[in-house]
Amino acid sequence: MVKVRFSSALNSVTGTRETIVELGDTTVKSVFGELVNKFGAEFEKRIFENGEVRRFVNVYVNGDDIRHLDGLDTPVTDSDEISILPAVSGG
């Protein structure tokens, strides 16, 4: 059971700030596949560009940016938390 938290910027396509994905041990890519099934092409368009996560989208697994892990191939196990946030930081 993976918990996914969405930025409010995604509210118009997800209609919720949080959802549960039941895939057992899997990868970030598979979780996104499931989310696209659930929330449709609009969700996919906002997160991905040419199959890659958009430059201004940050995806975290238990607080770690997937760019520092294995990207979309990052393994996800049951009870992990994924957050999708816009990239904003610093001064």
Add this chain to the structure above:
Amino acid sequence: MSHVIGLKCRECGAEYPANIQNTCYECFGPLEVNYDWEYIREHISKEKIEKGPNSIWRYADLLPVEGTDYVDLGAGFNKLHHAKNLGKVLGLKELYILDESVNPTNSFKDRVTSVAVTKAREFGATAIGCASTGNLASAVAAHGAKAGLPAYIFIPSSIELGKITQMSAYDPNIIAVEGTYDDANRLASEVADMHPDWAFVNITVRPYYTEGSKTLAFETAEQLGWEAPDHFVAPLASGALLCSIKRGYDELAKLGLIESKDIKVSGSQPLGCSPISCAVREDKEVIPIRELNTIAHSLAIGNPADGYYAKNVILDSGGYAASPTDEEIIDAIFLLARTEGIFTEPAGGTTVAGLKKLVEEGRIDPDERTVVYVTGNGLKAQDTLIKHIKIPQAIKPTFGEFEKQYEQLVVAQ
């Protein structure tokens, strides 16, 4: 009628009304302020600016706030030093330093915070906040105190004690987070997202916040007799400051307040955390880094949100970027202090060290009129710097003892 139309996506151009919002709902791109340039052109003049207050608010026509009820501690309108001594050491004919260490909380962050907190109050926000490496924390805490708004400050727990002492004095709610700035920032972003009535200055009201840094360009141009420099050097953390300064010069030129010219833009980032400098020097994408290893805590951002834009601004302008080591940063702090009488923290040392390297590499022409932005005060980083100074040995209060020490001092020189 207002000079602000609203917000606009920097990536896809989608427009939104002015509100507490930082992200495009269409493409996730960052938003920027969308101004009515015709309105501004009709209302702005050099004379009007020159009659304005001695603070950033003399440039209010180019800042995204309505009315004049500013949250103002007096940020800005700082001295542009003609740095003849440092220029001579580095072989530069015309070097200037805008000294930001003298702002109300001793860094350039007072400029952006004054704008952001004024905007927060305009929006009716019930609290303000930020993620910070220390300088922004004090600026937000102080302006929160002035505005009577509670402040929530997220910091990495490893920053300088001097900065924690200063921010604590203003009595904000401090959340010290294990990990790096990027960890503190992610947590602050999630908290900000769950509290839409709070204004996190560098997160949820970021489009307005970054506008405050344009005043660094405005002040430089005004003090140069309404002219732009040939080249400027700024520190790089998220990259937002450098982009804002460039935008400031571009806006003055667009309005005819200065002559339009090509300004070279260069940046400096500590070697132990230099994702933007590396991208410039190797002409590649900005790759976020996780392990940050530098004494320049205020520049230690591994995932720079504006890195992509900063890299493009630098390369498009014909400028370059430097990555000085911590040792070079410390040397530059003392070089600046002993040549120009300005005591800066490691972020300022990074910029001066970067300037030196860029001159040595031939990236800055000795004839160019060059401006350096020194963004913070050395008093904030005493725990770092004390390791690099010689503590004076006490002498007995007798003339003989003084003479002995004087001889030693003369020999040492």
